[in-house]
Amino acid sequence: MSPDGAPIHPVDTEAIQRRTLRTLICGVVPAGAAMTSAYSASAVLGEELTGSETYGALAAACLTVGSALATLPLARLMAIRGRRPGIVAGYTTAVLGALIAASAAVTGFYALLPLGMLGVGAGNAANLAARYAAADLAPEEGRARTIGNLVWSSTIGAVLGPTIGLGPARHLGGILGGGELVGPYLAAAVLFTIAGFVVYRWLRPDPLSVVGGTEFDTGSRVPFRVAFRSLAASGPGRLAVGSMVAGQVVMVAVMTMTPLHMKDGGHQLELIGFVISLHIIGMYALSPLVGWLTDRIGPRPVIAVGGIMLIVGAEFASHTDPEHSTGVFTGLFLIGLGWSFGLVASSSLIAATFQGLQRVRVQGLADLMMTAAGGLAGLGSGLVVSLTDFRTLSHYSGILGLYPTAAVLIVSLVERRAGAYQA
Numbered sequence: 001m002s003p004d005g006a007p008i009h010p011v012d013t014e015a016i017q018r019r020t021l022r023t024l025i026c027g028v029v030p031a032g033a034a035m036t037s038a039y040s041a042s043a044v045l046g047e048e049l050t051g052s053e054t055y056g057a058l059a060a061a062c063l064t065v066g067s068a069l070a071t072l073p074l075a076r077l078m079a080i081r082g083r084r085p086g087i088v089a090g091y092t093t094a095v096l097g098a099l100i101a102a103s104a105a106v107t108g109f110y111a112l113l114p115l116g117m118l119g120v121g122a123g124n125a126a127n128l129a130a131r132y133a134a135a136d137l138a139p140e141e142g143r144a145r146t147i148g149n150l151v152w153s154s155t156i157g158a159v160l161g162p163t164i165g166l167g168p169a170r171h172l173g174g175i176l177g178g179g180e181l182v183g184p185y186l187a188a189a190v191l192f193t194i195a196g197f198v199v200y201r202w203l204r205p206d207p208l209s210v211v212g213g214t215e216f217d218t219g220s221r222v223p224f225r226v227a228f229r230s231l232a233a234s235g236p237g238r239l240a241v242g243s244m245v246a247g248q249v250v251m252v253a254v255m256t257m258t259p260l261h262m263k264d265g266g267h268q269l270e271l272i273g274f275v276i277s278l279h280i281i282g283m284y285a286l287s288p289l290v291g292w293l294t295d296r297i298g299p300r301p302v303i304a305v306g307g308i309m310l311i312v313g314a315e316f317a318s319h320t321d322p323e324h325s326t327g328v329f330t331g332l333f334l335i336g337l338g339w340s341f342g343l344v345a346s347s348s349l350i351a352a353t354f355q356g357l358q359r360v361r362v363q364g365l366a367d368l369m370m371t372a373a374g375g376l377a378g379l380g381s382g383l384v385v386s387l388t389d390f391r392t393l394s395h396y397s398g399i400l401g402l403y404p405t406a407a408v409l410i411v412s413l414v415e416r417r418a419g420a421y422q423a
Contacts, residue, residue, distance in 0.1 A: 016210060017137040023202040024130045024150055027195045029157040031091060031127050032284075034191035036161030038098055038120045039063050040276050041184040042113065043259050048181070049110040053260050054382040060256045061378025062114040064248075066097070066121020067128070068371035072224065074125050075364025082206035083133040084199060090126025091196035093119050095189050102185035116185070123192055125367065127154065132363045135351045136207040141295060144348035148291020151344060155284035157191070162273035162280075208360065227361035236353045239411065240346035241366050243303045243404040247342035248374035250310045251335055253381045253397040254317055255279060257390055258328060278329055282336025290344045299345035300408050306341025307405035309334050314398025318391045331394070342404055 039060060046052075046059030070090060078086035097119015104112035131147050138146035231237045258279075259272045294302045313334025320327030346366075354362045377397070384393045 025153040030191040031195035032154040033157030033161040034188040038188040040162035057382025062117035065375035066118035067124040070122035070125040071368040084203040094123025098188035105182035144294035145291035148287040151287035240349040243342040244370040247339040249377040252374035253377040279332035282333040299349040302345035304408040309338030310401025311398040318394035
C-alpha cells in the first residue's frame with residue numbers, strides 16, 4: 001500500500017522517476033524564489049526596525065534555524081507517510097511564515113519578523129528534502145547527477161528571488177501602502193503556495209512509497225537515535241556530514257552579513273540583491289556538472305575541491321572594503337560553488353551508504369546538523385561583526401572551509417598506510 005492508501009501495482013520505475021523529477025523541479029523553482037526573496041530583505045528590515053545590525057542578522061539567521069527545527073518533523077512525516085506530505089507540509093508552513101514576516105513590515109513590530117522567518121525556514125527544509133526525493137528512484141550510477149540536476153533547477157527561482165523581492169515586489173509593497181519591504185514577503189507567500197500546490201497535485205505516486213513498499217509499516221517505529229548511531233559509526237557518513245556542515249557555516253556566516261557590509265559602503269538595494277543572486281548562481285548553476293563529476297571520480301575528491309573553494313571565496317570577501325564590490329562578487333560566487341560541491345557530493349555519499357527507510361532518517365539527521373550549524377553561524381555572525389568587523393568574520397569562517405579538504409586527505413593517508421601495512 002502507498003502512504004495514500006492506494007495499492008501499488010508493478011510500475012515503470014523510469015517513467016515514475018521522470019514524472020517525479022518534473023514535479024519536483026516545478027516545485028523547487030517557485031519555492032527557491034520565495035525563500036531567497038524573503039531572505040534577501042530580512043537583515044535589512046530587521047536593522048531598519050531596531051537600528052541594530054545584530055538584530056538584523058538574527059532575523060536572517062532565523063531562516064536557517066527554522067529549517068533546522070523543521071528537518072526532523074518533516075523527516076518523521078516522510079518516513080510514515082511519504083515524501084509528498086512532508087514537502088507539502090514544509091511549503092505550507094513557509095506560507096504562514098512569510099505572511100507573519102510581512103505583518104512585521106506593516107506593523108513595525110520586530111518580534112514578528114524572526115518568528116515569520118522561522119516559518120519560512122520550513123520551506124528551505126522542504127527544498128532540501130526534495131533532493132533526496134529526486135534520488136529515491138535514481139539508478140546508482142546516476143544518483144549524483146540526479147541530485148545535481150534538481151539542485152540546478154533551484155537556480156532559476158533562487159537567483160530571481162532577491163531581484164524580485166528587492167525590485168518589483170518592493171515597489172508593489174510601497175504601492176499597497178504597507179512599506180517597500182513588505183513586498184518580498186507577499187511575493188514569497190504566493191510563490192510558496194504555488195510550490196505546495198504543484199507537489200500536492202502531481203507528486204503521485206510518491207517515490208518513497210515505490211522504493212519503500214511495505215517498509216512504511218515499520219518506518220515510524222525506527223527511532224532517530226538508531227539512525228544517529230548508524231551515522232556516527234559510518235566513516236563515509238561522518239565525512240559527508242562534516243562537509244555539509246562546513247559549507248553551510250561558511251556560506252551562512254558570510255552571506256548573512258554581506259548585505260549590511262555593502263549597505264555600509266553606500267551600495268543600493270538593487271546591487272545588493274544582484275550580489276546575492278550571483279552567490280546563488282554559484283550555489284546552484286553548476287550543480288549538474290558537480291553531479292556528473294561526482295559520478296565520474298567519486299564524492300571524496302569533489303568534497304576536497306569544495307573545501308578549497310570555500311576558503312578562497314571567504315578570503316576574497318574578507319579583503320574587500322565596503323565601498324567596493326568586485327571582491328564580494330567573486331568571493332560570494334566561489335563560496336556558493338564550494339557549497340554546491342560539498343552538498344551534491346555529500347548527499348550522494350549518504351544516499352549510497354545507507355539503505356531503505358533508514359536512509360530517510362539519516363538524511364533528516366544530516367540536514368538537521370547542517371542547518372543547525374548554519375543557524376548558529378547566522379546568529380553568531382552579527383555578534384562577531386559588532387565586536388570586530390566583516391573582514392574578521394569572513395577570514396575565520398573561511399578557515400573552517402578547509403575541514404572537508406583536510407578530512408579527505410587524512411582519510412586517504414590512513415587508508416593508504418593501512419593498505420601498505422596489509423601488503
